[in-house]
Amino acid sequence: MDLNLRDLAVKAVGIAKKHGASDAGVRAARSRDVSLEWRNGKVETVKEAVSMGLSIRLFVNRRYSANSTSDLRPKAIERFIRDSVEMTRELEPDPYRSLPNPALYTGVPKTDLQIFDANAGALTSEARVQRARELEEAARSVQGADKIVSVTTGVSDSESESVLINSNGFEGTHKSTAFWSYAEATVQGEGAKKPEDWASCGARFSAEIPPPAAVGAEASTRALGLIGAKKAASMRAAVIVENRCASRLAGTLLGGPLSASSLQQKRSFLEGKAGSQVGSAVLSIVDDPLIPKAFGSRAYDGEGIAARRLALFERGVLRNYYVDVYYGKKLGMEPTTGSTSNLAWTPGTRGRDAMLKDIKEGVLITSFLGGNSNDATGDFSFGIRGFLIKKGAFVHPVAEMNITGNHLEIWKRLVEVGNDPYLYSTMRCPSLLFEDVQLSGT
DSSP: OOOOHHHHHHHHHHHHHHTTOSEEEEEEEEEEEEEEEEETTEEEEEEEEEEEEEEEEEEETTEEEEEEESOOOHHHHHHHHHHHHHHHHTSOOOTTOOOOOGGGGTTOOOSOOOOOOTTGGGOOHHHHHHHHHHHHHHHTTSTTGGGEEEEEEEEEEEEEEEEEEETTTEEEEEEEEEEEEEEEEEEOOSTTOOOEEEEEEEESSGGGSOOHHHHHHHHHHHHHHTTTOBOOOOEEEEEEEOGGGHHHHHHHHHSGGGBHHHHHTTOOTTTTOTTSBOSOTTOOEEEOTTOTTOTTOOSBOTTOOBOOOEEEEETTEEOOOBOOHHHHHHHTOOOOOSSOOOEEEOOOSOOHHHHHTTOSEEEEEEEEEEEEEOTTTOEEEEEEEEEEEETTEEEEEEEEEEEEEEHHHHGGGEEEEOSOOOOSSSSOOOOEEEEEEEEEOO
């Protein structure tokens, strides 16, 4: 079915209005995702998924509902929207529900964010297989490869397009592509232990994805480095959180606690903290949806609010929350945006390895294993894996340890932000150096 998404969305808005909706917001979308997994010298799985759908937000006599369908035949769409409007009439009124004020639509950037590769469809099955094979070959080429038990690699690519139309004056189109490669290696450790680790990379354009050699070698080198991991003594010490895993810690600060829904429902330890010092002076973060080729870039958010940079923390001071239209009305706050895009950290001058040289005693965290963080209190506890450091050098790999604390304390112990953002994530976290952190071991 070759459907014009804009025509579909326009017709859906018209049908909703015809059946009595005062307003409607429609998103019509299609996507294609292909993935190939390669394991120990042969193709393990190949998957391809193509989807199309329509979602509609209805506002009927101060009542609201959100509905979706994948049956896009004209008669089915008519019936679906008619029934959805009738169902919405039976709901309880909600005076806080509405489309955004049209003033929030102004300023949608017209510049090309470079997030769509027009040549995405030219990628062949043979090219995917070749890349997966090269990833494994690279993983098995490192020193110590005789200890490798298994290698799994994979490639994936996706292409998506959506059109958003709000009945009070917004219309926008979003098209994006993404290409990913990864490798996982399992090695023979001491006794029955079989440490494993991974590496991955991605790009918006197929021609710009990094070569497989470095990715495969990194996965197996990391796994081999974990052989002999053990607990270290419990301590309060310096901690470096490596860039590629720092999003686990940062995400529990920048996710739920910053959302207006959490504020309204009294589930955020950041409630009432706007304008207050939450972190150290080196913590400066902006939500930036306008970074070219980044994985969270967009011209507008899910409600149609124009994309713009949003300061979250300035020198440790909390400046803004993520505020959507609904919870903004409930809280009496102006909407900013209801969802994250890319995070832009103000960087320091050094990367992970340079920071390590100054550590007298501490731990480099290379991954988090389980744990939890309480959005309401800020208390957290995470399992960690990494390396004990003394006098700027690795002593031995560590495992089965925990890092514990409270977000309102640990971010004030942040003493250095790296210049090495991890670009394969919307969080784009650099390596982070904290002082006097509680670590639990033996």
